[in-house]
Amino acid sequence: MIGRGRPWRLRPGVLLAAGFLAVVLLAPSGRVRAELDPLTAEVRVAPELRRWTFETAGGDDHANQSYLPIDLAVTRGPDLRLTGGVDLVSSAVHGVDPSGNLDGLGDLRLGGEIGLPGRVRLGAAGRFALHEDALPPREVRIAEVLEIFQLDFPYSRPAAGDRVRLLAAWQPVKLSRLLCQIGASYELRGSYALRDDGLELRPGSVFRLAAGVDAVLGPLRARQGLIHERPGTSQLGGADAFEVGSRSVLTESIALERGVDAFELRVALLLAGRGSVLSRPDLEAAPLRGGNELSWGLTWSRSSGGWGFGAGVDGRHYRGFSGPLGRADWVTPAVEASRALGRDSLGARLDVSVGEGRSGRRIRGAGLALSWTRTLLR
Amino acid sequence: MNEDGASRTCGPARALLWLVLVPLLLPATAGAADAPGGRREALSLLAQGDALNARALFDSLLTVDPTDLTAGYLAARSDEQAQRPYRARCGYLEIEAVAPGTEEAELAGARRRTLEREEADRRFNLGPGWITSEKSRAPLTGALLLLPLEPLGEPAGAGYYGLSWTYLLHQALRGSGFCPLSIPSMLLVEDLLVDGKAVRAPTEISSLPVNTIGGLRARLAVLSGLTGEVYLESRDGGWDEDLRDALRQFQVDHQLPPTGEADLETQTTLERVLDGWLLQAPPPLPPHLVPRAMELLGASLAVRGTFRNEGGEVWVELTLLEPDGASLTQEPIVLHFPAGQTNRWAWVAAQRLAMAAGFDLATGSRPASNLSPESLESATRLLLLFDRGVGRLGERRWVELPREAFRWSLVREARTFTDVSAKQWDEREARLKARWGGAVQLDAARGLEALLRDLDAGASAEPGPFQVLGSRGTLVIRGNGP
Numbered sequence: 001m002i003g004r005g006r007p008w009r010l011r012p013g014v015l016l017a018a019g020f021l022a023v024v025l026l027a028p029s030g031r032v033r034a035e036l037d038p039l040t041a042e043v044r045v046a047p048e049l050r051r052w053t054f055e056t057a058g059g060d061d062h063a064n065q066s067y068l069p070i071d072l073a074v075t076r077g078p079d080l081r082l083t084g085g086v087d088l089v090s091s092a093v094h095g096v097d098p099s100g101n102l103d104g105l106g107d108l109r110l111g112g113e114i115g116l117p118g119r120v121r122l123g124a125a126g127r128f129a130l131h132e133d134a135l136p137p138r139e140v141r142i143a144e145v146l147e148i149f150q151l152d153f154p155y156s157r158p159a160a161g162d163r164v165r166l167l168a169a170w171q172p173v174k175l176s177r178l179l180c181q182i183g184a185s186y187e188l189r190g191s192y193a194l195r196d197d198g199l200e201l202r203p204g205s206v207f208r209l210a211a212g213v214d215a216v217l218g219p220l221r222a223r224q225g226l227i228h229e230r231p232g233t234s235q236l237g238g239a240d241a242f243e244v245g246s247r248s249v250l251t252e253s254i255a256l257e258r259g260v261d262a263f264e265l266r267v268a269l270l271l272a273g274r275g276s277v278l279s280r281p282d283l284e285a286a287p288l289r290g291g292n293e294l295s296w297g298l299t300w301s302r303s304s305g306g307w308g309f310g311a312g313v314d315g316r317h318y319r320g321f322s323g324p325l326g327r328a329d330w331v332t333p334a335v336e337a338s339r340a341l342g343r344d345s346l347g348a349r350l351d352v353s354v355g356e357g358r359s360g361r362r363i364r365g366a367g368l369a370l371s372w373t374r375t376l377l378r
Numbered sequence: 379m380n381e382d383g384a385s386r387t388c389g390p391a392r393a394l395l396w397l398v399l400v401p402l403l404l405p406a407t408a409g410a411a412d413a414p415g416g417r418r419e420a421l422s423l424l425a426q427g428d429a430l431n432a433r434a435l436f437d438s439l440l441t442v443d444p445t446d447l448t449a450g451y452l453a454a455r456s457d458e459q460a461q462r463p464y465r466a467r468c469g470y471l472e473i474e475a476v477a478p479g480t481e482e483a484e485l486a487g488a489r490r491r492t493l494e495r496e497e498a499d500r501r502f503n504l505g506p507g508w509i510t511s512e513k514s515r516a517p518l519t520g521a522l523l524l525l526p527l528e529p530l531g532e533p534a535g536a537g538y539y540g541l542s543w544t545y546l547l548h549q550a551l552r553g554s555g556f557c558p559l560s561i562p563s564m565l566l567v568e569d570l571l572v573d574g575k576a577v578r579a580p581t582e583i584s585s586l587p588v589n590t591i592g593g594l595r596a597r598l599a600v601l602s603g604l605t606g607e608v609y610l611e612s613r614d615g616g617w618d619e620d621l622r623d624a625l626r627q628f629q630v631d632h633q634l635p636p637t638g639e640a641d642l643e644t645q646t647t648l649e650r651v652l653d654g655w656l657l658q659a660p661p662p663l664p665p666h667l668v669p670r671a672m673e674l675l676g677a678s679l680a681v682r683g684t685f686r687n688e689g690g691e692v693w694v695e696l697t698l699l700e701p702d703g704a705s706l707t708q709e710p711i712v713l714h715f716p717a718g719q720t721n722r723w724a725w726v727a728a729q730r731l732a733m734a735a736g737f738d739l740a741t742g743s744r745p746a747s748n749l750s751p752e753s754l755e756s757a758t759r760l761l762l763l764f765d766r767g768v769g770r771l772g773e774r775r776w777v778e779l780p781r782e783a784f785r786w787s788l789v790r791e792a793r794t795f796t797d798v799s800a801k802q803w804d805e806r807e808a809r810l811k812a813r814w815g816g817a818v819q820l821d822a823a824r825g826l827e828a829l830l831r832d833l834d835a836g837a838s839a840e841p842g843p844f845q846v847l848g849s850r851g852t853l854v855i856r857g858n859g860p
Contacts, residue, residue: 040479078823111834113827113830115823115826119822119826121826121827121830123830123834125834165833165834167830167833167834169826169829169830169833170826171822171825171826174822176819176820177820178820179820179822179825181825181826181828181829182829183829183830183832183833184833185833185834187836206836208833208836210829210832210833211829212825212828212829212832214820214825214828215820216818216819216820218818219816219818220818221818221820223825223828225829225832227832227833227836229836251832257816257818258816259417259816260443304442304443304445306445340445342741
């Protein structure tokens with residue numbers, strides 16, 4: 001338990017995830033390899049500070065957020081990987097009523113992956129909220145403001161239930177210049193209290209299909225990916241309420257290495273379908289609009305003599321969605337540096353975002369991310 | 379957006395864009411710009427057999443980027459190709475020490491072990507007369523000879539504990555100012571100097587199965603009968619009367635019916651006897667023979683020592699010797715510790731040895747995991763068998779090894795070396811060269827992992843709960859995005 005609410009306790013989702021992890025660990029292939037492959041462990045701490053300003057009709061809203069992920073990854077060879085970590089998030093909103101802080105929120109993450117013969121990889125992952133209490137009305141309003149920035153800052157999520165995912169991927173084609181992968185996942189989403197009057201939301205479970213192709217095109221390495229996800233029906237107060245539309249993402253990345261320099265161009269197109277809302281007296285009729293998002297990025301990085309440098313620019317363009325950022329465009333230039341020091345690795349990244357939301361309202365943002373990684377075993 | 383707003387937001391944005399674009403547009407530094415061409419040129423020279431010029435080019439590339447492990451590995455490979463095995467071996471040891479677990483370190487370990495085997499086999503094939511010849515002396519290399527510790531208060535040669543120390547010190551001192559000498563050659567020289575007979579099964583013997591004529595002849599040509607003479611004079615030849623006689627003599631010595639035929643029982647006994655012969659612990663080297671051993675191997679320094687093991691407590695005394703046999707330091711290094719902590723204390727001893735000679739251990743050097751005395755002995759026996767020439771240690775030997783022994787990275791390295799065929803090592807090296815030389819390659823495992831990560835992340839951020847729940851007390855569905 002961090003900061004607020006009832007003490008953390010063992011929940012069915014945790015037990016479920018522990019069961020999956022046990023399956024991963026006890027799988028025959030993993031056991032055989034575990035005797036032979038060296039154990040490696042790595043811990044990573046990567047604090048991040050971010051500030052967003054968003055112009056509204058009544059003035060500017062400011063949101064400051066700090067995000068502290070702490071991760072531990074243990075691997076035995078290429079076929080067994082276990083991860084665990086916590087995300088601690090603290091947020092503050094100023095400029096509009098109500099201003100205030102939303103502290104002490106966080107998630108616990110657990111995950112495991114195993115490689116099986118025949119180029120099959122299975123995984124299980126869970127994300128468990130470290131607090132279970134609903135937010136009082138004033139904090140609900142703060143959370144609502146924070147969620148305006150959610151698209152680009154996904155860990156702003158102020159409250160959410162447990163999530164458990166089962167993942168499977170297979171590589172049917174493995175050639176020297178072409179790889180093809182397909183996979184599927186199922187995500188079970190636990191219910192949680194939304195308001196302090198006890199109203200519960202149970203988001204619909206999500207089924208995903210994915211395919212990917214890696215190819216060598218002359219001096220370039222290209223990767224194409226397609227993910228299609230279909231969420232189930234979400235319930236409010238124990239009854240069906242709404243269904244978010246299905247989503248598809250098409251991604252393309254092209255990488256070029258030239259000695260110590262590496263360049264990468266990424267483009268992703270998200271297509272979100274319309275959702276539907278059931279007719280209920282407690283639901284205000286509103287369209288569940290879909291939309292699309294085009295994001296792109298160009299990065300350059302250089303690593304030499306234990307030092308790494310990088311610079312890049314990302315862009316995002318939203319069309320069709322409802323809400324103040326439903327139609328928005330912004331770009332984010334960034335610079336970063338890293339240094340390897342024996343078993344430690346240090347990194348820093350600075351970015352600035354500028355753009356416009358609906359009705360030409362300004363969006364500005366800046367972020368500073370630091371990271372420290374230490375190899376414990378190798 | 380108004381004019382003022384535009385100028386306010388675009389100013390910093392423009393500055394940052396320049397910050398991004400300028401490094402992209404600026405020409406890279408001379409060394410780095412030359413790196414891709416230099417790499418291809420160096421690889422081309424190496425492929426053409428111009429090892430010395432390739433070595434020079436690898437050195438230049440290492441000046442630009444001293445952390446380039448592949449360049450370091452290929453520099454050592456050039457040394458090997460240029461007939462400078464000592465330099466190549468030390469280069470390989472350094473890579474193994476500074477970057478354990480990397481592809482380069484595994485390839486370096488494989489090349490080093492191959493070199494050590496070839497060197498020991500070559501010396502073995504020179505025959506016992508080699509060590510008595512006045513001309514037999516290796517050029518002084520600055521390397522360190524690690525002699526097995528001698529037991530005090532126990533029958534000479536009992537157990538493998540003294541040899542465990544050789545392996546542990548060898549591992550800890552990789553990549554330090556010392557370049558520890560090859561253990562297979564050390565074992566060979568020690569056997570020859572003390573007993574006048576080499577205990578070794580060269581690759582051409584151990585690689586031939588016992589159920590072949592070549593395999594039978596090779597084994598009978600190295601094993602001695604009760605008379606002290608080898609069963610068969612020459613390994614060359616076919617199924618002749620000499621081989622039948624040798625088989626009969628072997629069968630008589632081992633209480634088998636003297637048929638002169640290589641039946642299954644004879645074959646099994648032959649394998650068992652060969653194993654037992656190869657597994658005899660190396661004899662202690664008397665002090666007066668240490669300078670000669672150093673001379674034969676080209677060592678500039680040697681570590682000699684003793685141990686006493688009583689009631690689970692171990693006392694170890696180590697001395698660093700110069701080529702004339704004189705001690706380099708005034709006081710020996712003395713250690714006292716529980717027997718179950720040998721691996722850690724051997725690392726401490728390596729640190730003190732390095733300090734005494736004015737060196738440092740390699741960056742990142744850590745003590746090997748402690749093993750129980752039984753596991754340490756089992757692991758050492760297996761390593762001894764390996765270093766006396768047995769090329770492919772069968773699965774049975776690994777299964778019989780206590781699981782705990784695999785905590786020692788030296789055991790895992792030996793297993794990797796024996797499990798991977800020479801052809802597979804060559805393929806791995808070719809892939810490394812292609813990758814380093816700029817050829818674009820795909821990593822099948824990473825492709826699969828990336829897809830799993832995509833599935834884990836999902837299509838995009840989901841609508842947050844407070845996008846669903848409005849603040850006005852009624853529920854409002856606001857949409858898929860903000």
